[in-house]
Amino acid sequence: MELDVSTALSHPGQEYSFSGAQAIADQEIYGSVVRIDDCAVEGTFLADDQGNIHVKGQLRTVAHAPCANCLKDASAIVENDFEEDFIRNGDPEDDEIFSYEGHLVSMEKLVMSYAVMALPIRFLCREDCPGLMYTDPEAAPVETGIQYPFAGLRQLLDQMEEV
Numbered sequence: 001m002e003l004d005v006s007t008a009l010s011h012p013g014q015e016y017s018f019s020g021a022q023a024i025a026d027q028e029i030y031g032s033v034v035r036i037d038d039c040a041v042e043g044t045f046l047a048d049d050q051g052n053i054h055v056k057g058q059l060r061t062v063a064h065a066p067c068a069n070c071l072k073d074a075s076a077i078v079e080n081d082f083e084e085d086f087i088r089n090g091d092p093e094d095d096e097i098f099s100y101e102g103h104l105v106s107m108e109k110l111v112m113s114y115a116v117m118a119l120p121i122r123f124l125c126r127e128d129c130p131g132l133m134y135t136d137p138e139a140a141p142v143e144t145g146i147q148y149p150f151a152g153l154r155q156l157l158d159q160m161e162e163v
Ligand SMILES: [Zn+2]
Pocket: 067, 068, 069, 070, 071, 072, 124, 125, 126, 129, 130, 131
């Protein structure tokens, strides 16, 4: 997602609104892969007299990761507010600042850092996830059939022996 700031640059102090979507690469956090849907982003920007761009707005998306208790798929709504300056012709290697050149401001780095910042520390499939069940085979209820995971294979082997 890029903001075309050419009009803003010729009208310093004038506020412009924007909205769009920003794709975000998968993140590896504490050893689990967090997949983040495209972020919905909206806000306003304006140029100052030096040509720096002041951007503020909100992002909203959904992130997906394994449940911290049972490893099932879990997801969480991610929302964050941001307000940053993009320095005109600033050093793109400098992690302390956002910068841009020309008349296009890339929102990718900003949206990614604010989305990652707002991720939950633990993903849970549901608030009261009891964690991994049936770790004790004696505790497994009989009617689930869960203690016979190879029943189908057994049947197949029996059929093969008959041939
Ligand atoms: Zn769970």
